[in-house]
Amino acid sequence: MSAGRRVLTGNYAAAYAVRAAKPDVISAYPITPQTPIIEKLSEFVDSGELDARFIRVESEHSAMAAVIGASSVGARTYTATSSQGLFYMYEVCWWAAGARLPIVMGVVTRALGPPWSIWSEHSDFYALRDSGWVMYFASSAQEVYDLTLQAYMVAENGDVLLPAMVGWDAFEVSHTYEPVELLDEEEAGSLLPAKGGRVNVLSHEDPASLGNLAYPEDYIRIRYGMRRAMEAAGRVASEAGRRYGEISGRDYSSPLECYRCEDAEVLYVVMGSIVGEAIDAVDRLRGEGVKAGLVRVRLYRPFPYAELGELLGRAGNAIIVNRASRFGGYGALTGDALAAAAEAGARIDYLEVAAGIGGVDVTSDDFVGMYKMFRAGRRGTVWWMR
């Protein structure tokens, strides 16, 4: 059921989703290109459209600490950041996951300095992949809206209780206007768990401590609990995506988007908004008789090894676009894709492409060029320079 369409940037779409989720406490520190999110949220709070406390902290480290403090006593929360800001809050992000707090965060992915860059890259996003955060990556403003709401559904699920983030590309999605279907706010609210039902909440009525020192045999058991929660998150995310589809008409039950992948003999593996150009390239190659296809990873953690492994096994060839400055080894997405193939017992030929680094534009011509390079025998890693 739709409340209508608005033309929104990815950032504004996040703000509208957060407004629909009705958090109690928001805390954030400005960083390009996240700022329009928090500016829009400030407008909602000041106008009374969103009844939340907005804490204008003095750093990103404090932003995450503030939402941890709020979440620890049962509040629903939100924060957002990018790049340098995410890395400044990095230790506290791991704290949030270890504390099992269902915080939701938007990450507008941006390259890291030096040299200074404000343009998109996924390095900042990937850096949290082992932390215990559930991680989605949106490819459009619509997905930012939809996935932000699903992030609350998954994070607050009693079998999960892990923080969840949604990433999206700087400027390409964050500042680009698109039509976005909004849910009726009551229906959006009905998708989320009712507030006040969480069990792990600090209260003076039943005092407990969160985060005491734990000796090794206890530490590992507590952390193993996070592992079980992350395993459950895959199932919970799929179910949340399915329920979301029933209300919105847009199904998210799969962690992957597949475009002409069923009978593909070579698959692009991508994440984020470059998918648009990749789809064009697939169509062009198909027109030339090449059975190209693509898989876009939308739920990055927990990683859909089984689903991707099956697709890679069928195709046998993969061009993996890992949009991050990565040194000394294969990129995060590449490693995950290769592990997926290995788990499926599939031997695949692959080329890793570091494209879009520092915000370099990636066009369908580039994607076609990657295929030609692969067909000509290039393997390993190539940095797609301009």
Next chain:
Amino acid sequence: MLKGHAACPGCGATILLRHVLKALGPRTYMVIPASCSSVIAGPYPKSSFAVPLLHMAFAASAAAASGMVEALEKMGRRDVNVVVWAGDGGTVDIGLQALSGAAERGHNILYICYDNEAYMNTGIQKSGSTPPKAWTTTTPTGNPGFKKDMPSIMAAHRVPYVATLNPAYPNDIVKKVEKAASIRGLKYLHAFSPCPPGWRFDASLTVKVARLAVETGVWVLYEVEGGVFRLTGPSKHLLDPSRRKPVEEYLRLQGRFRHLTESDIEELQRMVDENWEKIAQLVEEGK
């Protein structure tokens, strides 16, 4: 604060905690950053704190408390205390940014720094609150730095209440904690916390060391309420230098000052006396 906690014998912090928590009562939520108290609480699955407690990363206690108090108020729980209990390192050094931000925003928090004048939990390294000339493991020939005046820094943030505490004067502690808890806004309390293993004195001497700190004028008991400075307790009577015991009586009990020369001690005495001249001015202005 329950018995069976893991503090060193003679720990000044646990004396302070007992009085503070008794004064505050059970409707109290605590945030504790990395510090001795993180360990004093005891290991999972038990805790020596009988109040809800959020352990937090080192730099972030004031920020976590900010979020906590806003959440509690938003959810309708306004008649509770949200308290940060942080060491000197986690306040004057790594925690300063978050505290400054919280003070500027004016959240309804009680922030208490228990000052054992070094990073004691990690083994006695110098902090921004270590007094000049003191031995620590990272200042083995004596601290070349000065002690940051944290209460003045907080008073400059225009918070409604700042005060100092000392474990040898529990009535003064209770009065100040109760007053602070009754005021809305960010209240800052800075507590003297003698540390037997870190300052090198016998565990039986904690209260004596604490009392001598006040009697020599090294530790000043005061409050700044609405910007007005006021001496409290025995410090009220120490404006006259002849009524202050010589600093040497305080210094000589502690191994961390054992290496001091005659001229070092004279210099420290001068610093104390000069500080009291400034205090005299503040007392005048406060009248």
